[in-house]
Amino acid sequence: MNKYSLWCLALCVLLLSGCGKKFTGINWNFLDRNKLEVQEIDFDYFSTKTKIRFKDNEQDLNTNANVRIKKDSVIWLSVNAALGIEAARGLITKDSMVILNRLEKKLLVYDYDELSEKFGMRIDYNIIQSAFLGNLLVDRDSVDSEDVTRQKDFFFLEQRQDSLRIQNYVSAKTMKVEKVMVVEDNSPNSLVLNYGDFSMLDDHAFPFSGMISLSYNKGSGDLLNLQITIEHNKAVIEEKPLRFPFNVPNKYERL
Incomplete structure (x- = not known):
């Protein structure tokens, strides 16, 4: 897989935000600090322009991407190469992930079973969307069990779902998730x-x-150790529906 396909795959699977502890203009005085009520972003359509750095054992790459989301339906992204040329375009739906490598005219199609096997943990559309928005990766109503512990400055929410253990650190100030750790049993x-x-x-x-x-x-x-750093330059909860243009040319080779 070339670097632009890898960029798209990494971005699609792991879209999210986070690092640092700066809070600007946030005041949640209405929250009950003694009860865990995780605050999650809600929307119909969402867009953002993002700078991304991708680093693994072999590569260290930087790029820009435009991302659009229709809630619980589709995630669209366009990854730029040098001089603003589109290197790849991705479309994530409830069923699959499709990537157009425009530089090499290749088409990559993944289903979530393939991705889950590749990365050794369950991956689906809901997890990708939640991670990107800073929401809980797994809905509290869908887990096998959960345990909540109140610490000084945060709530520790541990969830179990199948073979996964998901540890969420939720700020007691804003009730927003600040850190998530996901590990798999016997892996x-x-x-x-x-x-x-x-x-x-x-x-x-x-x-x-x-x-x-x-x-x-x-x-x-x-x-394989992989690290992705993300910086959103512009994020917008859109008032009007967005377009998600995605056409596969006949001449593209499917891998």
Whole structure:
């Protein structure tokens, strides 16, 4: 897989925000500080322009991306190469992830079973969307069990779902998720999400920068360490419907 396909795949699977501890203009005086009520961003359509740095054992890349979302339906993204040329375009739906590599005229199609097997943990549309927005990765009503512990400055919410253990650190000040750790039973695979640089986006606190750390087994026994740093330059809860242009030219080779 070339670097632009890898960029798109990494971005699609791990879209999110976070790192840092800056809060700008946020005041949640109405919240009950003794009860865990996680605040989540709500919307119909959402868009953002984002700077991304991707680093693994072999590569260190920087790029820009435009992202559009229709809630619970589709995530569209366009990844730019040098001089503003579009290098790749991705479309994430409830069923699959499709990536157009425009530089090499190739088409990549993934279903969530493939992605889950590749990264050694369950991946689906809802997890990708929630991670990108700084919401809980797994809905509290859908887990097998959960345990809540109140600490000094945060709530510790531990969830169990199948073989996954999901540890959420929720700020007692804003009731926003600041950190998530995901580990799988009997596996070295792990995912750490750090959220931060929170500012107001309409009536919602939104993390404008982020860091993703992923370690997973490549199949050879070696762990691949991957890190993605994200900085949102512009995030908008849109008042009007967005377009999601995505056409696959006949001449593209499907891999």
